Amino acid sequence: METDARTPRPFRLLAWPLLVLSLGFFGYSWAASPPTMSLQLLFVVLAAALSEFFALQLPQFTFSLAYPFAMSAILLAGPAGAGLVAAFSAISFSDLRRQRPASVLAFNFGQLMLEVCLAGWTYLLLGGRVMAISPSVFRPLAGPDFPSALYGMLACAVVFSITNLLLISLGVSLLGGARTRDVFLSSSGLVPTQVALAFVGFLMAQVLTISVIALPLFVFPLAVARQLHERYTGLREAYVGTVRSLVGALEAKDPYTRGHSERVAEYAVALGQAMNLEASELERLEYAALLHDLGKLAVPGAVLAKPGRLEPVEMDRIREHPARGADMIARIPPLRDLAETIGQHHERIDGGGYPGGIAGDRISMPARILAVADSYDAMTTTRAYRPALDREGAIAELLGGAGSQFDAQVVRTFIESRVGRVVVPASDDEVASAAVVSVQED
Amino acid sequence: MLNLDQQLLGANVSFLIDPSWLGAFWFLVAVFLLDSFDISLPRGDSTGVAGALCAAAIVVLGPTRAGAVALVSAIVTHAIRRGTEAPRRLGMVVTARGAAIVLVTLVLRGILGAPLFVTYVVIPAAFLMAELIVSQAVASVSTGRPFLRLLKGNARSQTPLIAAQWSASALLLVTYAGMGPWSLVPVVALLLLMRQSYAMFLDIRETYRTTVEVLVEAAESQDLRRVGHADRTAAVAREVASRIGLSAAEVERISYAALLHDLGELAEGVEPADEGQQRAPSADVVHGVEFFEGVEPILRVCDGGATGSPSSDDDLLAALIVALASDIDAEYHPEVAAAHHRSTVDIVAPRVTAEIKAKAVGAALRLGYRIPAVG
Numbered sequence: 001m002e003t004d005a006r007t008p009r010p011f012r013l014l015a016w017p018l019l020v021l022s023l024g025f026f027g028y029s030w031a032a033s034p035p036t037m038s039l040q041l042l043f044v045v046l047a048a049a050l051s052e053f054f055a056l057q058l059p060q061f062t063f064s065l066a067y068p069f070a071m072s073a074i075l076l077a078g079p080a081g082a083g084l085v086a087a088f089s090a091i092s093f094s095d096l097r098r099q100r101p102a103s104v105l106a107f108n109f110g111q112l113m114l115e116v117c118l119a120g121w122t123y124l125l126l127g128g129r130v131m132a133i134s135p136s137v138f139r140p141l142a143g144p145d146f147p148s149a150l151y152g153m154l155a156c157a158v159v160f161s162i163t164n165l166l167l168i169s170l171g172v173s174l175l176g177g178a179r180t181r182d183v184f185l186s187s188s189g190l191v192p193t194q195v196a197l198a199f200v201g202f203l204m205a206q207v208l209t210i211s212v213i214a215l216p217l218f219v220f221p222l223a224v225a226r227q228l229h230e231r232y233t234g235l236r237e238a239y240v241g242t243v244r245s246l247v248g249a250l251e252a253k254d255p256y257t258r259g260h261s262e263r264v265a266e267y268a269v270a271l272g273q274a275m276n277l278e279a280s281e282l283e284r285l286e287y288a289a290l291l292h293d294l295g296k297l298a299v300p301g302a303v304l305a306k307p308g309r310l311e312p313v314e315m316d317r318i319r320e321h322p323a324r325g326a327d328m329i330a331r332i333p334p335l336r337d338l339a340e341t342i343g344q345h346h347e348r349i350d351g352g353g354y355p356g357g358i359a360g361d362r363i364s365m366p367a368r369i370l371a372v373a374d375s376y377d378a379m380t381t382t383r384a385y386r387p388a389l390d391r392e393g394a395i396a397e398l399l400g401g402a403g404s405q406f407d408a409q410v411v412r413t414f415i416e417s418r419v420g421r422v423v424v425p426a427s428d429d430e431v432a433s434a435a436v437v438s439v440q441e442d
Numbered sequence: 443m444l445n446l447d448q449q450l451l452g453a454n455v456s457f458l459i460d461p462s463w464l465g466a467f468w469f470l471v472a473v474f475l476l477d478s479f480d481i482s483l484p485r486g487d488s489t490g491v492a493g494a495l496c497a498a499a500i501v502v503l504g505p506t507r508a509g510a511v512a513l514v515s516a517i518v519t520h521a522i523r524r525g526t527e528a529p530r531r532l533g534m535v536v537t538a539r540g541a542a543i544v545l546v547t548l549v550l551r552g553i554l555g556a557p558l559f560v561t562y563v564v565i566p567a568a569f570l571m572a573e574l575i576v577s578q579a580v581a582s583v584s585t586g587r588p589f590l591r592l593l594k595g596n597a598r599s600q601t602p603l604i605a606a607q608w609s610a611s612a613l614l615l616v617t618y619a620g621m622g623p624w625s626l627v628p629v630v631a632l633l634l635l636m637r638q639s640y641a642m643f644l645d646i647r648e649t650y651r652t653t654v655e656v657l658v659e660a661a662e663s664q665d666l667r668r669v670g671h672a673d674r675t676a677a678v679a680r681e682v683a684s685r686i687g688l689s690a691a692e693v694e695r696i697s698y699a700a701l702l703h704d705l706g707e708l709a710e711g712v713e714p715a716d717e718g719q720q721r722a723p724s725a726d727v728v729h730g731v732e733f734f735e736g737v738e739p740i741l742r743v744c745d746g747g748a749t750g751s752p753s754s755d756d757d758l759l760a761a762l763i764v765a766l767a768s769d770i771d772a773e774y775h776p777e778v779a780a781a782h783h784r785s786t787v788d789i790v791a792p793r794v795t796a797e798i799k800a801k802a803v804g805a806a807l808r809l810g811y812r813i814p815a816v817g
Binding site: 140141142143146147150192193195196197198199200202203206207210211213214217218219220221223224225226227228229231232235236238239241242243245246247249250252294295297298299300301324325328329331332333334335 | 559602603605606608609610612613616617620621622624625627628629631632633634635636638639640642643645646647648649650652653654655656657659660661663664665705708709710727728730731732733734
């Protein structure tokens with residue numbers, strides 16, 4: 001086991017008391033409502049432990065599949081029975097193999113134990129009953145048990161899911177430095193899945209008590225749901241990389257802007273973090289920045305790389321790019337909301353921008369951030385029509401445009417948080433050497 | 443109703459778990475809920491998980507009440523969503539469900555007297571298979587695509603979901619006797635869980651597809667003559683690949699290759715290569731991008747690169763389909779021919795066997811396309 005010294009102190013201060021509290025609660029549950037030890041309960045405990053081999057790896061944490069088994073155990077043997085499931089599945093072989101720090105193991109054990117015991121008591125207090133009468137005699141749920149048993153099940157599932165969400169958000173944020181609110185919001189989408197899985201667990205308990213032979217019937221639905229979810233998660237994780245590669249390849253036709261979108265994305269995310277945007281807003285900002293010049297892909301390379309003054313028709317084509325990009329992005333359903341940001345990234349606070357000429361608060365905050373990030377990168381890289389400015393020169397330009405071209409608060413944050421230093425601008429070696437100053441816009 | 447079921451099934455209907463109107467009402471609520479959450483597929487039809495409950499309803503309620511539940515839910519869902527529009531879509535669902543219930547009633551007659559557990563296992567399987575077969579037969583008639591190939595493709599892609607529905611249906615039958623209609627609650631939760639996972643997976647795949655389409659179209663817009671070429675090439679390639687009877691996964695791989703086959707030139711922003719010149723390689727652009735791992739070998743062949751290295755027959759067939767589709771589009775759109783690179787078929791054809799050529803060209807001809815000469 002890895003030394004605990006490397007885990008943050010606030011996390012340790014949460015993990016160890018949580019472990020003690022959960023063990024106390026488990027002990028109380030055992031004393032107040034001792035579980036009937038049956039083969040069915042043993043099966044559930046073993047299945048839960050084995051299910052940890054198939055746990056779903058999500059970006060910030062692991063989604064345990066022991067949860068529906070714990071719900072089964074609540075119906076079969078009460079809160080203490082569910083506690084047994086938690087005890088045998090909270091620490092997996094992979095945890096031990098990967099030598100996780102002791103406080104992480106304590107947190108995982110404590111939170112699962114606390115949640116299942118709490119959920120178990122909720123079920124009992126709201127009218128649910130335990131099925132096991134003796135180790136070999138069970139009374140499955142029947143018509144007269146409803147609807148009170150259903151209320152108990154629903155409350156039990158909700159209590160588990162919400163406490164799980166709160167504790168995981170707190171734990172992940174203390175451990176990894178992410179904001180609790182961000183982890184909470186990004187994980188809250190799992191609550192309906194957890195509630196549905198709870199009902200699968202209840203169904204499993206019913207089947208265990210009436211027809212054990214039907215148990216394999218659970219394998220297909222759970223395996224299919226898990227496999228589909230895993231493939232979804234994998235594709236979702238790879239999406240930004242795929243977009244980045246394609247955009248990078250397509251904008252490479254203009255040697256002056258090669259890598260521009262990727263750098264703008266890095267500036268924009270750093271600036272968004274400095275402005276305390278939520279994780280989901282930062283993710284949207286990153287997508288918008290990567291795709292902000294989508295409309296420019298439609299502009300011929302010869303126009304983009306033209307060293308001299310542009311003809312009016314060529315300038316019009318360039319000026320169309322935010323609106324074209326917005327139209328294009330609107331065709332991708334999950335990215336539709338980025339159309340506004342992309343369509344406004346060349347608007348100015350004083351209303352002198354394009355394509356809409358809108359001003360002030362009518363320009364969305366992500367678009368204002370994007371405008372600063374985009375302009376800073378454009379100024380610090382060599383273009384066909386002018387050489388690159390150094391950092392100080394670019395910052396002076398931003399300050400000059402604060403309140404007229406750019407949002408003054410965004411510029412101030414950009415400078416104060418030294419965002420311009422987080423990304424290395426393209427060097428002159430990476431671009432062609434042509435450099436004739438003109439009025440062409442970025 | 444019971445009399446009708448007695449006539450349909452013979453006198454012995456004692457195995458029916460709950461042949462009451464109240465039971466039918468709760469089934470209707472549950473089936474309607476699942477029908478409301480069906481998943482729209484890119485090709486215009488939809489799929490869902492309500493079949494699991496329709497299948498179980500036959501054994502719980504009897505064929506007549508089950509039929510009423512299944513059809514009423516389909517009609518009401520359609521009426522709420524689309525009013526009187528798209529009657530063909532409603533016709534497909536009603537035909538598939540109605541025919542499946544009739545077929546399963548015949549199966550049920552055949553296995554009367556078998557142990558209950560056999561009935562619980564056989565009937566849902568028979569219903570779900572019958573529904574798939576009938577819906578593909580209807581689709582075949584309306585689209586003119588070969589029935590067996592359509593069935594094979596869909597059976598492959600939907601087998602896991604059908605198997606999962608079959609399990610849920612059997613679980614409902616096992617628990618209904620004890621819990622009554624309350625057993626619908628956990629089973630619906632299980633079905634919604636599967637539905638949600640499937641919908642999320644389809645959504646992200648659709649996101650990838652539209653993203654690639656939009657990016658390629660944006661790049662094509664540099665030269666207005668090329669706009670839409672990649673999209674149309676992908677559509678023809680999908681048609682040819684489906685006609686040959688390739689799996690859904692292979693059709694998707696070919697579709698991406700078709701969308702990206704000119705990516706090299708678009709990324710370079712250069713004029714199309716002349717005869718004898720090497721095309722700007724599209725495969726290099728997607729190299730290292732995990733999502734396009736399967737597409738890269740097809741693009742490699744279309745680029746005319748790596749001629750010394752062996753390509754699998756699958757990759758060669760896929761590349762020839764993409765090449766044919768690209769040249770067919772150029773044949774029908776002179777502006778594309780004017781702006782387009784040299785014939786892709788000319789690059790790919792020398793590398794493929796006569797057997798592969800016959801397969802791809804035969805399918806394109808059967809679809810009625812005028813095709814360019816293939817070496």
